[in-house]
Amino acid sequence: MDAVCRFLTASAALCQMAWAVHERDEERRFKQEADLANSFIGLRHTIHSLQHTASAIADEDTALAQTCLKVGHNILIRLDRSEKSVHPIHDQGSRLGDIWTQDVVEAFALRLVDLIRQYQAIYSPSDVLIRDERVLSSFRHNVPQVQQSITNKERQGRQPIQFESQSSMRNMPSFPESLVIDVRILKSSRASRPLNASVDLLNEFILDTLAFKEMFDRDANVAKAHVETLDWIFSENSYQGPTEEDFRHGLSAWLQVNDCNPIYWIVGKPGSGKSTLMKYLYEHPVTYDRLKHWAGTLPVLTAGFYSWASGSKEQRSKRGLFRSLMYQLLSLSHDLIPGTFPKLWAKISTMTSKERIALHLEWDEDELQEAFSLFIKSSLSKMKICLFIDGLDEFEEDHQELIGFFKELAFHSNVKLCLSSRPWATIEKAFQNIGPNVKLQEITKNDLCQYATGRLRDNVVVRRCLGRDKLGTDALLRAIVDRASGVFLWIKLAVDDILKDSAPEKGVSYLKDTVDQLPADLDGLYEKLLFQDQTDIQIARAASFLFLIESRETVAEFVNDTSASALTVWELALALEEEDDYHTDGDVLQVSDSFVLERCNSTVECMKQRFAGLLSLQGEQKQDRPRILKFNDNKDNIEDGITSIRQLADSKVTFIHRTVRDWLRDDSVHKRLEQRREASFDPHLRLLRSYVLRLKKPMDEIEHHRRFDEWWPDVILAMTHSRYINSDPKKMQRYLLNQLNKTISWLWDAKTDPYDHWAAKAFGFFHVRKKAPPIWHPFLCLATKFGLTTYVSEELDACILQDTNRVLEKEMPTVDEKATPLLTYATEFLCSRQQTIYPLSDPHMVRNLLERPHRINPGPNHEYTDFETKIPMTSWVNLLRVLREAHRRGMIDYFDTDTSGIERWAQIVRLFVVSDANVNAVVEADSWDPEISMVDVIEMLADTYCHPELEQIKLMIGNM
Ligand SMILES: *[C@@H]1O[C@H](CO)[C@@H](O)[C@H](O)[C@H]1NC(C)=O
Ligand SMILES: *[C@@H]1O[C@H](CO)[C@@H](O)[C@H](O)[C@H]1NC(C)=O
Ligand SMILES: *[C@@H]1O[C@H](CO)[C@@H](O)[C@H](O)[C@H]1NC(C)=O
Ligand SMILES: *[C@@H]1O[C@H](CO)[C@@H](O)[C@H](O)[C@H]1NC(C)=O
Secondary structure: OHHHHHHHHHHHHHHHHHHHOOOOOHHHHHHHHHHHHHHHHHHHHHHHHHHHHHHHOOOOOHHHHHHHHHHHHHHHHHHHHHHHHHOHHHOOOOOHHHHOOHHHHHHHHHHHHHHHHHHHHHHOOOOOOEEOHHHHHHHHHOOOOOOOOOOHHHHHHOOOEEEOOOHHHHOOOOOOOOOEEOHHHOOOOOOOOOOOOOHHHHHHHHHHHHOOOOOOHHHHHOOOOOOHHHHHHHOOOOOOOHHHHHHHHHHHHHHHOOOOOOEEEEEOOOOOOHHHHHHHHHHOHHHHHHHHHHHOOOOEEEEEEEOOOOOOHHHOOHHHHHHHHHHHHHHHOHHHHHHHOHHHHHHHHOOOHHHHHHOOOOOOHHHHHHHHHHHHHHHOOOOEEEEEEEOHHHOOOOHHHHHHHHHHHOOOOOEEEEEEEOOOHHHHHHHOOOOOEEEHHHHOHHHHHHHHHHHHHOOHHHHHHHHHOHHHHHHHHHHHHHHHOOOHHHHHHHHHHHHHOOOHHHHHHHHHHHHHHOOOOHHHHHHHHHHHOOOHHHHHHHHHHHHHHHHHHHHHHHOOOHHHOOOEHHHHHHHHOHHHHHHOOOOOOOOOHHHHHHHHHHHHHHHHHHHOOOEEEEOOOOOOOOOOOOOOOOOHHHHHHHHHHHHHHHOEEEEOOHHHHHHHHOHHHHHHHHHHOOOOOOHHHHHHHHHHHHHHOOOOOOOOEOOHHHHHHHHHHHHHHHHHOOOOOOOOHHHHHHHHHHHHHHHEOOOOOOOOOHHHHHOOOHHHHHHOOOOOOHHHHHHHHOOOHHHHHHHHHHHHHHHHHHHHHOOOOOOOOOOOOHHHHHOOOOOOOOOOOOOOOOHHHHHHHHOOOEOOEOOOOOOEEOOOOOOEEOHHHHHHHHHHHHHHOOOOOOOOOOOOOHHHHHHHHHHHHHOOOOOOOEEOOOOOOOOEEHHHHHHHHHHHHOOHHHHHHHHHHHOO
16 A cells, blocks of 8 residues: 555645646746656656556455556556657647646546545544545635636635645554645636526525435335324323323423423334334424424424435435435525525626536535534524434434534524434433433333234234233233334234234233244344245245345336336236246237236235235325226226226335345345345346236237337336346347337337337437438347347347348348448447436447448448438447547546546447548537547547547557
8 A cells, every 4th residue: 555655645746736837927837847847757656666566465455556556547648748748859749738737637636635535544544634624625616716817825825635644653654744735726727707697596506406316205205104193192182191191291392482402302213113203293283383382473494304324325414414404494495595605606696507507516514514504593583493303323424423513503592403313322322311302112102002902903813812811911912012112013023923823722822922032123033034934945035026126126226217116016926937938929918807816916925925024015106107097998896806906916015114125235134145046037037028028918908009108118127127137048038128029019000101110219309200311120229229238239140140041042121321320329328328218338239239240230431321410420430429529528537547437438439440440530510519530539539538548549540
């Protein structure tokens, strides 16, 4: 790591000098350029020794060394150029400032700050080493003025970020004093143009940047179960017991009066219903009424946050907390927005709307915290605020710090906080004795007992047993409630379990013995139910089930379709059984209701038995994609039965509680399931098959139609599943995809036009498509866009083989020369995915296409007509055009070290070059860029980004 340390130090010095090249003062600048030249040699040595080290060490830190090395290579290339330009003899070369532009230096500095942080995280994770981070963050977002004229006075006024190492006492390599990155480097080159936007627009803008996708997810996921059991809290005439009465009065008082401690703390174990209670309180109208009492004449704002340890970063961090709370509160009080974000407001109000749209705000925590306290301060005399924050223990931040923050917040006279957490020592210590609080398990004893009694009495056999043995029943119930210690979920699963093999002759005491032997904590119970109680074969079955669920989550996330992230019973039913592989080649045939019922029933049985109640069914509450019941000519009586069968088939399989999900996600648990996986089982392949079977076995009467949109969402999922297929020993993929194409083609109400094909509808807007050249082999093009490398190669091989036979028969079909070729589709998302369902362009796909020239895959220089602009184009020129655009739009990073970044697309460029792509190609001018030759595009990219891969391509072209 010594080498990494030296590399970072030398790089920081270089960065500082490169920055100084933009000095206005001629004399100073000249001196800097000389210094820069001198430091080159030192840095070169450092990079070489790094190279040496990176290949020698093989522990977890290698990743950092490798990243440093990548940055090092990039710098070497840039140094080569700079050396030429400083040397007087080479003064035809560019000036230093053109190589180390302000943008480049800024990107360099950001990359270094990132690397230094990583380095510190490895060597001194607990020390606070980055001083003045606030300077960095506040600077990053608030630079309305042009920085081109920095006088010496200003220079002294601003502090640089200093990275200090306190690790010297531990014999770690330490950073010398000189490791300093000037904060002015970051975002220094922003220009500003005064222009006024409407206040509403700016408010909306700020609210938009605060919002994040999962903001209300957790809120929606909080279990609604047992909610009715909470109704006693606000109902005047239900007496539960002394503890419950205390809680009821205490809570009421806390909500409506001023002189209580402003923090109310709810503590309970996981699964004891904290989130449910929190949500109940937060949403209950009586809560609001009581708070209005507290607020008097002022308005009351409330906001809630449910933190979630296994959710996204924003769902478990203070940053997410601030964003969500401010979003909720400011949405209700727009007039406080400018005062909450004074600097940001000033900055964006002088921006053009285009600049604003391009502005990518990375909120950081300090900045948000500052804004939040500004908000609280400015709201002081205008309103009262009550915040409901669930799950303090689930925040990833240091809990002590979090507690400090909440306590400080509670000093403001207009704030009340209702907090909840698990009974963890630090949190307990902080809140237990300072203000009102409630231990959930103390007030839910009655509810739990009632619930357990109800569950037990539902079973006829057990009810009779209980009736005969009053004392035994009391003891049993006490045992259950004690062991559950407040956790509803535990009782549910435990009662399921003990009822499984109860028998009248065994009596109540047998049940109690069983309860006494159950693990008292949830994880232990899950372990027993899933592993200890099942044979290996049964566990393997459970594993398959789970992997299907997870595969769908992966795919739904990739295509950004949350409505599809849980599988329906019907989807699972057609994915579970291996035998169904043999039922995919038949005709499309409407299935009988009894078939659907039988399949769904056995799927649900399997779920219940293998998961012992850890998975549950969720009815279609809100139909995201309604399946319209057509041909409604079946009359009344049967209708009910059918509807319930449909409901069963459409209901979704979900985890009963998030602790189940968290437990299953745990590495050790997951590995054990992984080990039991049958080798031939591939969940993605099964889900592709499931879609083909669903097409072949429709529940509704068969209808030929042209409503593309009814198929498309499922096609997207099936195609994406295909891309993830890992194990396909029976070679099913190609067959299944062709069945998919064939089946939808059969269902498609085709026109006589020979080019009419369902898959063509996936390309571009109707008005564009209408005027564009026809799409040739639309399904193959679609498969190319979805990155189905194996499938496309196999199809091409088949075409090539077929042609060899055709040549003998002298009957080659004609080709549409104008159609966009596969190679172009394969390189559409070269540098960025933005908001698409398709993956980034893949070098493997491109290689396979280039290796299989064919009439329908005519190579890089084949001329066709561009789909949108109608100008003549080749796949090669199009690729260059895409790159030039990505460059112009700033979609390519400087100092990129990501293997799926420059490294990936440069490989694609190289594949084209070695496949005889036309060296003399020219990209025509468009409304943004002038005409440019292929050689110039490559040179520009190589010179701008200085990536070794690009450098090699440039040399290769030079030698051609
Ligand atoms: C922008 O607004 C300020 C005051 O809010 C006003 O003085 C200025 O003239 C406005 N500028 C333009 C270009 O409208
Ligand atoms: C499912 O099948 C089992 C056994 O065949 C039967 O007892 C049960 O009633 C069925 N369930 C449904 C919902 O039809
Ligand atoms: C898709 O189906 C259509 C219609 O049956 C057929 O013409 C076409 O060749 C199929 N495409 C592929 C790639 O199999
Ligand atoms: C995902 O979908 C949501 C809503 O459909 C949309 O607002 C969001 O921008 C999408 N995100 C991406 C990365 O595509």
